[in-house]
Amino acid sequence: MIKEMICVSCPIGCMMTVELNDKNEVLSVKGNTCKRGEQYAIDECTNPVRMLTTTIKVSGGTLPVVPVKTSKPIPKGKMFDCMQVINNEVVDAPVKMGDVLICNVCDTGVDIIATNEV
Amino acid sequence: MLKYDLVVIGGGPAGMAAALKARECGVQKIIILERAATLGGILEQCIHTGFGLHYFGEELSGPEYAYRFIKELEKTDIEVKVDTMVTDILPGNVIVATNNKDGVMQIHTTAIILAMGCRERPRGALDMPGSRASGIMTAGTAQKYVNIDGYMPGKKIVILGSGDIGLIMARRMTLEGAKVEMVCELMPYSGGLTRNIVQCLDDMGIPLKLSCTVIKTHGIERLEGVTIANVDERRRPIPGTEQYVECDTLLLSVGLIPENELTRMAGIIIDPVTNGAIVDEYRQTSRPGIFACGNVLQVHDLVDYVTEESQIAGEGAAKYILSKGKSKSRNGKDIHVKAENGVRYVVPQNINRSTDKDVKIYFRVADVYKDKRVVVTCGDEVLYNKKKKKLAPGEMENVTIKLDDIAKLSSNEITVKLEA
Numbered sequence: 001m002i003k004e005m006i007c008v009s010c011p012i013g014c015m016m017t018v019e020l021n022d023k024n025e026v027l028s029v030k031g032n033t034c035k036r037g038e039q040y041a042i043d044e045c046t047n048p049v050r051m052l053t054t055t056i057k058v059s060g061g062t063l064p065v066v067p068v069k070t071s072k073p074i075p076k077g078k079m080f081d082c083m084q085v086i087n088n089e090v091v092d093a094p095v096k097m098g099d100v101l102i103c104n105v106c107d108t109g110v111d112i113i114a115t116n117e118v
Numbered sequence: 119m120l121k122y123d124l125v126v127i128g129g130g131p132a133g134m135a136a137a138l139k140a141r142e143c144g145v146q147k148i149i150i151l152e153r154a155a156t157l158g159g160i161l162e163q164c165i166h167t168g169f170g171l172h173y174f175g176e177e178l179s180g181p182e183y184a185y186r187f188i189k190e191l192e193k194t195d196i197e198v199k200v201d202t203m204v205t206d207i208l209p210g211n212v213i214v215a216t217n218n219k220d221g222v223m224q225i226h227t228t229a230i231i232l233a234m235g236c237r238e239r240p241r242g243a244l245d246m247p248g249s250r251a252s253g254i255m256t257a258g259t260a261q262k263y264v265n266i267d268g269y270m271p272g273k274k275i276v277i278l279g280s281g282d283i284g285l286i287m288a289r290r291m292t293l294e295g296a297k298v299e300m301v302c303e304l305m306p307y308s309g310g311l312t313r314n315i316v317q318c319l320d321d322m323g324i325p326l327k328l329s330c331t332v333i334k335t336h337g338i339e340r341l342e343g344v345t346i347a348n349v350d351e352r353r354r355p356i357p358g359t360e361q362y363v364e365c366d367t368l369l370l371s372v373g374l375i376p377e378n379e380l381t382r383m384a385g386i387i388i389d390p391v392t393n394g395a396i397v398d399e400y401r402q403t404s405r406p407g408i409f410a411c412g413n414v415l416q417v418h419d420l421v422d423y424v425t426e427e428s429q430i431a432g433e434g435a436a437k438y439i440l441s442k443g444k445s446k447s448r449n450g451k452d453i454h455v456k457a458e459n460g461v462r463y464v465v466p467q468n469i470n471r472s473t474d475k476d477v478k479i480y481f482r483v484a485d486v487y488k489d490k491r492v493v494v495t496c497g498d499e500v501l502y503n504k505k506k507k508k509l510a511p512g513e514m515e516n517v518t519i520k521l522d523d524i525a526k527l528s529s530n531e532i533t534v535k536l537e538a
Contacts, residue, residue, distance in 0.1 A: 006315075013311060013312030013316075013513075064268035067165035076321065080293070083294075
């Protein structure tokens, strides 16, 4: 099977052609211009993942929310489950850049970390 | 009297990178004037990742990208005044600025770097009938409400314009529980980055309606819905294609305008296509000693390119300051860079023949093209010729012209164009 996809590893957005066998295993990747593209194509066909960025409520800070991101990309299908957990959380100020605010969110093995100071 | 070697107007990514580079190149007394309460500019509300892949080789969020420069600035004695608004640039490079603490200041300086960024085209710039109901705002305004102020401006959303901020907000609002009905784009292609269409619309199952626009808004106090219609190739609504879409919020992502009021007041020549100053390879404007970089010069897709451009301006300003304004002989020996045949604009528009480095020319194309050659010529001579698989107006391109080639150009004009 041949799958066409656009790489989203960086803003260049390479058009890639991925060749898969019956077991959904990647046989070849073409059209990518870097190694990240090949990895993205393999991940996207076997286990699509995304970085999740959002905000967490802060109590007693200079601003009402602090921006956060996942420490690593999480499975695409778990984004909304993670959002629910994150939206139920309130953290106390001060929050520092890089603070781990939630550990192992939704058993993904990925942490939610602060991306600014509040 | 306040006296500086360099005044940088704007403390976003452009201003910070320019100031740091000028310091690295040996400029002593530098001050950054920032209108907002903090440094960082628009990056502070761009909480999504994708910044820094080129410059840092890492995928950072907007605030993280800004933080690195803010921390670098803190290590220097570069002065920063926040909550400070520049109101005029007088002859002789005197800046008029004001804030609550200092009142009105006149700042004398050897060089100025303009780094004021851009702003979004507002509703008033569109001919869209309807009352001034609440719920109609730019995508960037909604971004600030959600990411900084921490509340949602609506539940059922229509987005007009597929610029990057609109796409990013489509995903953001969906993640926060809103229903984004659709993104309407007037043009037959999106103005946003491909990755944003994939990650923000396709991932979230949000339809992108091309050649489609909002022709009317409904609701008096609060927006109740919009009428959309398809448009023909001349962007006129096609009768009979009207459709009512219920929504409480309309986000506009219909373009960015470089914020060049000060530039115009200073009498600097503006490029009618970029809406930014006409500059040379060091980003010096038509007024000696005044440089421009970042989104005030040309609207960029990537902050990484803003940083790169601002470092060029910072280096240029340093050369100007350290040589006391004699760094360049501009005796009509400039090489003019022309955009032609599918290339909408180029930056820089001028190159000094006596320049001391390779020059990267940035450009945007006018339409979506496949398998075209990017060609740079000077008379009959071909300086650059490379095939590109895909070119789109939403993605800035660049070509590098070698220093050796510039020195021996046969005429004073080079042309960047597309060929089959």
